[in-house]
Amino acid sequence: MINITVNGVRHDLDIDPSTPLLYALRNELQLHGAKFGCGLGQCGACTVIVGDRPVFSCLMPVSAIGSRPVRTIESLGTKE
Template sequence: MPVSITVNGKHHRLDVAADTPLLYVLRNDLQLNGPKFGCGEAQCGACTVLVGGNATYSCVFPVGAVGQAHVSTVEGLGLGEGERLHALQKAFLAEQAAQCGYCSSGMLMAAKALLARNPNPDPATIRRELAGQKCRCGAHNRIVRAIERAAQELRA
């Protein structure tokens, strides 16, 4: 059954089953490898993308449930800015907020959803909002600082 979705501003019509996890469509059909397969059970956050602006675990989200919502992946994060790095990406680099980098795309997308709802989050709010994003390297303190830095830049 054909499924139509818009990802990072580009419309796609795909011949996939509606119950196929969005992550598989993004990685296998669209070759967008930013979202990672971590656990496959919505427990780690490595697969987080935005669906209609909401942080969503794409490993358990059926592509057929996307409907008319737009999907954003880390590959599209800076696209609205002339293909430059987004403030979050710059802040992650400046704060050295990625060690192995496996969680980074999920962290970035969850942070983008947070900052869209709350442009001035305090560290406790950031930590609470990122509770579903796991970083096994232990970069959480740097990630929180990076999100604070990006929030400040985006407000300026």
């Protein structure tokens, strides 16, 4: 079981710890702001903020998040 906080909400995910953060966000949490681009961490389409640093979510396994909060594009601004 992986516990992560995304956009201020805590989630318990029953996924493989080596799953890339990008797939956890898109497939498990239905957050589609981060996109799959090159898969190599070069294009930046999958960038999210972990703690206070931007990271390529296609390269980061969910087990590497630890207790740091994750912010996606969905948390920036409002629908208005």
